[in-house]
Amino acid sequence: MKKLVLIVATIYSISIYSQVERVVFELEKTPLKVSINPGVYRSRLPGSSSIESSFRQPAFFAQVYFPFKRSLDTPSNFERSTFDSTYYDRLFTASPLAVFHLTEKGGNGIGLGQELSFKVAKKTFIKSQLAILWVESNAQKNDGLKSGLNFHHYWYISNYFSQNIAFSLGYNHISNGKILSQQLGAVFDMLTIGVCVTFLKK
Structure with missing residues (x-):
């Protein structure tokens, strides 16, 4: 019985191992990519009114991606054309970016950070951004x-509409976490919808 269990376990382990696919990590040059994210926000600063502390006020922020990213994917996918209609971005990417914020009351911010992207389906990605913002x-x-x-923290789900256009739903939070300063900084939450455009060259 023990021998049978050992044989089955060995075959199962070999089967799992044979299904593991090799991946590579590369630095890629990328075309211009811009994302616009309008939405509604709330203030969580002390003394906020009921309107100020609810998601009833408009704002937007934009991201401009640097022309390179670090990517992880299977070797064959790196050989695909940018215009391959059966393929949408890498399994994992880390992309540097610039962020610009603006509220309807004139508050604004500009900063630099990085976005991590994880592929969860053919056209769908979960993404997370962290940036340091001057407000x-x-x-x-x-x-x-x-x-x-x-x-600046931003978590969102992105789904490709075409090879160069993706739509998103997300949540943005801005605060200093009392790390950058011991005094209370911004306490800002925003619900967003967005569109991201990559300017592909044919």
């Missing part, structure tokens, strides 16, 4: 932002 905000207006250095 400028009018102290007389409560839009959840406070002047100074803050962290």
